[in-house]
Amino acid sequence: MKIEVKAANALKQKTPCLTLGVFDARLSPQLQEVDKLLGGALTNARRDQEFRGKAGETLLLTSAGQLPAKRVLLVGLGKAAQVDREGLRRAAAKMVRIVQQQRLGSVVTDLTTLGPEGLAAADCAAAVVEGAGLANYRFDRYRTEQRDKLPPELTCVTLLASQPAQLAALTAGAERATLLCRGVTLARDLVNEPGNIKSPEFLAQTAITIAAETGMRCTVLDRAQLAAEGLGALLAVAQGSIREPRLITLEYRGGGDARPVALIGKGVVFDTGGISLKPAEKMDEMKMDMGGAAAVLGTLLVVALLKLPLNLIGVIPAVENMPSGSAMRPGDIITSLSGKTIEVLNTDAEGRLILADALTWVERYDPLAIIDLATLTGACIIALGHHATALLGNNDRLARALLKAGESSGERLWQLPLWDDYGEQLKSEIADLKNTGGRPAGTITAAAFLSNFVGERPWAHLDIAGTAWAEKAADSTQGGGTGVGVRLLVEYLTSLG
Ligand code: BES
Ligand code: MN
Ligand code: ZN
Numbered sequence: 012m013k014i015e016v017k018a019a020n021a022l023k024q025k026t027p028c029l030t031l032g033v034f035d036a037r038l039s040p041q042l043q044e045v046d047k048l049l050g051g052a053l054t055n056a057r058r059d060q061e062f063r064g065k066a067g068e069t070l071l072l073t074s075a076g077q078l079p080a081k082r083v084l085l086v087g088l089g090k091a092a093q094v095d096r097e098g099l100r101r102a103a104a105k106m107v108r109i110v111q112q113q114r115l116g117s118v119v120t121d122l123t124t125l126g127p128e129g130l131a132a133a134d135c136a137a138a139v140v141e142g143a144g145l146a147n148y149r150f151d152r153y154r155t156e157q158r159d160k161l162p163p164e165l166t167c168v169t170l171l172a173s174q175p176a177q178l179a180a181l182t183a184g185a186e187r188a189t190l191l192c193r194g195v196t197l198a199r200d201l202v203n204e205p206g207n208i209k210s211p212e213f214l215a216q217t218a219i220t221i222a223a224e225t226g227m228r229c230t231v232l233d234r235a236q237l238a239a240e241g242l243g244a245l246l247a248v249a250q251g252s253i254r255e256p257r258l259i260t261l262e263y264r265g266g267g268d269a270r271p272v273a274l275i276g277k278g279v280v281f282d283t284g285g286i287s288l289k290p291a292e293k294m295d296e297m298k299m300d301m302g303g304a305a306a307v308l309g310t311l312l313v314v315a316l317l318k319l320p321l322n323l324i325g326v327i328p329a330v331e332n333m334p335s336g337s338a339m340r341p342g343d344i345i346t347s348l349s350g351k352t353i354e355v356l357n358t359d360a361e362g363r364l365i366l367a368d369a370l371t372w373v374e375r376y377d378p379l380a381i382i383d384l385a386t387l388t389g390a391c392i393i394a395l396g397h398h399a400t401a402l403l404g405n406n407d408r409l410a411r412a413l414l415k416a417g418e419s420s421g422e423r424l425w426q427l428p429l430w431d432d433y434g435e436q437l438k439s440e441i442a443d444l445k446n447t448g449g450r451p452a453g454t455i456t457a458a459a460f461l462s463n464f465v466g467e468r469p470w471a472h473l474d475i476a477g478t479a480w481a482e483k484a485a486d487s488t489q490g491g492g493t494g495v496g497v498r499l500l501v502e503y504l505t506s507l508g
Pocket of ligand 2: 284360361362
């Protein structure tokens with residue numbers, strides 16, 4: 012999708028589709044002119060309650076030679092005072108859906124000029140490009156037949172500036188969002204990639220490729236090296252699969268000698284549950300159990316492309332959780348890198364095992380803060396559904412900064428408590444810890460388990476089980492991997508600079 016920026020009169024644009032934003036109950040002078048040119052089409056639609064400018068509403072009109080544009084697409088933005096970046100993202104996504112369905116190919120839009128007071132032009136442009144870019148995403152590399160039956164992608168979006176003075180800001184915002192979309196696209200692609208293709212080694216190769224492009228350092232440990240280092244919990248999960256595990260580390264240096272922020276992403280390339288096998292229904296979706304890893308890779312890519320002024324470490328424990336003659340058994344007691352022993356009561360609670368070792372591993376970087384992302388618990392979907400990522404941790408300042416980044420990035424977080432009392436559920440009679448805490452508060456006890464491997468260092472845990480995967484298509488997604496975490500983390504890391 013190409014992005015162009017220009018300062019020009021919207022009503023003079025020759026394009027298959029001119030998209031104009033419309034506020035609820037208010038017609039700008041420009042829209043009044045469009046209404047007049049199109050024989051009162053807008054007035055009629057408003058009178059018939061067909062289109063009033065509410066958020067989510069659209070109206071596609073043919074211009075019948077009255078305008079150089081072939082069609083005019085009106086997109087409702089809601090009340091002018093309430094439009095925010097998320098409103099612009101959603102409006103841009105709606106625009107893409109309609110342009111795709113109607114096979115219009117390209118658009119010229121003034122959406123960029125319609126942000127609320129106080130929202131910078133660059134942020135408006137970024138929101139529109141982000142909303143459009145992500146809606147335009149699709150994963151179709153395995154379709155060899157009837158590709159022409161798919162609605163064609165949007166090829167070009169032209170953003171209009173209201174004055175030439177805005178051009179530089181709009182261009183900057185559009186460029187920033189284009190890089191962000193690259194990271195989200197990478198994350199979505201990785202999640203959508205099927206389990207037969209996506210091995211731990213596949214994730215490692217992806218990390219190596221993005222490191223080569225951006226000049227980051229990448230190190231990959233194999234099974235023998237992991238054994239020599241003592242990552243016993245990670246290896247216990249990996250031992251059931253013929254695929255070798257990997258511990259992937261990416262290091263971005265943009266901040267001189269400053270201490271780094273460490274990101275950890277759960278990289279279970281397929282989670283069958285192991286010997287505690289999952290039911291067949293929807294097991295295919297467990298290819299998404301590396302959504303945390305995907306978010307970390309996407310974030311490092313964007314941070315390196317944006318050259319943010321900080322140091323960042325990304326660590327991905329990558330394994331496959333399989334049942335086999337060599338798989339770990341319920342009841343096994345394993346020794347983690349930290350030295351703590353774990354009684355494995357359920358082999359399907361594997362994410363916390365590999366994360367435990369990764370949390371201990373990042374200590375060697377003396378990070379300022381650790382943020383882990385993981386599709387960790389089904390309980391998280393029960394608690395929050397698909398509209399929020401669960402946030403837990405040991406540090407209020409870090410939590411507040413992440414919550415804020417969640418609001419502005421559109422990837423919302425909701426905090427759950429992590430009181431010591433929950434730790435009781437993880438006490439084992441015969442080891443230091445057990446890996447499940449029973450049914451009550453499954454998301455919290457999973458985080459409580461992780462807290463045993465963190466100490467006092469500022470740490471936040473993001474359970475993305477409900478947000479990493481979209482079961483249905485919507486304006487903003489084709490369905491499948493959402494790439495959640497990339498926009499949130501880039502927003503958070505940008506706020507540190
Ligand atoms: N990967 C799953 C969690 C999950 C479930 C993510 C559904 C996305 C959608 C995780 O490894 C898991 O199986 N968790 C168990 C933990 C339980 C055994 C304590 C769960 O949530 O059932
Ligand atoms: Mn599992
Ligand atoms: Zn899992």
